[in-house]
Amino acid sequence: AQKVTQAQTEISVVEKEDVTLDCVYETRDTTYYLFWYKQPPSGELVFLIRRNSFDEQNEISGRYSWNFQKSTSSFNFTITASQVVDSAVYFCALSEAWRGSTLGRLYFGRGTQLTVWP
Amino acid sequence: NAGVTQTPKFRILKIGQSMTLQCTQDMNHNYMYWYRQDPGMGLKLIYYSVGAGITDKGEVPNGYNVSRSTTEDFPLRLELAAPSQTSVYFCASSSPGQGLVYEQYFGPGTRLTVT
Numbered sequence: 001a002q003k004v005t006q007a008q009t010e011i012s013v014v015e016k017e018d019v020t021l022d023c024v025y026e027t028r029d030t031t032y033y034l035f036w037y038k039q040p041p042s043g044e045l046v047f048l049i050r051r052n053s054f055d056e057q058n059e060i061s062g063r064y065s066w067n068f069q070k071s072t073s074s075f076n077f078t079i080t081a082s083q084v085v086d087s088a089v090y091f092c093a094l095s096e097a098w099r100g101s102t103l104g105r106l107y108f109g110r111g112t113q114l115t116v117w118p
Numbered sequence: 119n120a121g122v123t124q125t126p127k128f129r130i131l132k133i134g135q136s137m138t139l140q141c142t143q144d145m146n147h148n149y150m151y152w153y154r155q156d157p158g159m160g161l162k163l164i165y166y167s168v169g170a171g172i173t174d175k176g177e178v179p180n181g182y183n184v185s186r187s188t189t190e191d192f193p194l195r196l197e198l199a200a201p202s203q204t205s206v207y208f209c210a211s212s213s214p215g216q217g218l219v220y221e222q223y224f225g226p227g228t229r230l231t232v233t
């Protein structure tokens with residue numbers, strides 16, 4: 001069963017618009033971790049944020065913010081005042097605390113291609 | 119620190135050929151992983167290792183083998199390459215935290231085409 005769903009395959013916005021990328025996850029574990037990664041056109045994967053299941057506080061880092069809601073199993077990512085450099089594929093990923101270990105077996109969503117036009 | 123390095127960056131193989139994708143990390147991470155990324159898809163775990171001498175299968179291990187003789191290196195072996203193995207391969211590493219799962223650091227990837 002798919003564990004992470006990113007329903008938005010592609011999003012296009014014009015520079016300075018706000019944009020929200022959706023992520024819905026599925027897990028039976030009570031302890032788990034959620035991640036967002038950015039993959040720019042150059043192809044590397046850049047870590048953005050990690051959140052564990054016990055911390056539902058929203059987080060803001062500059063123009064980036066994340067909204068974690070356990071009630072809806074969602075971990076959405078908002079970019080405020082988008083810029084052309086934000087154009088990339090964004091992946092949401094889930095890691096269950098597998099057998100209580102600290103080994104992170106990541107389950108990735110299919111990614112959302114964000115294009116920001118000047 | 120170079121982080122996670124992978125070689126080669128690109129490779130074209132003929133069906134039935136074999137090759138090894140190299141992965142090295144200099145962060146002294148115990149955990150290492152191999153993923154493949156197919157077009158329009160997220161990454162899928164091929165193999166992982168929790169330390170030197172210990173490896174295990176991920177979601178899509180068929181057609182691949184790994185070994186982990188040192189903390190730094192985690193090569194991925196493709197035997198009898200098939201077109202279905204055309205993909206971008208990423209190696210990653212992470213550190214076992216104090217009861218926490220930490221983020222994985224990824225290499226730049228190897229783009230493999232099998233024809």
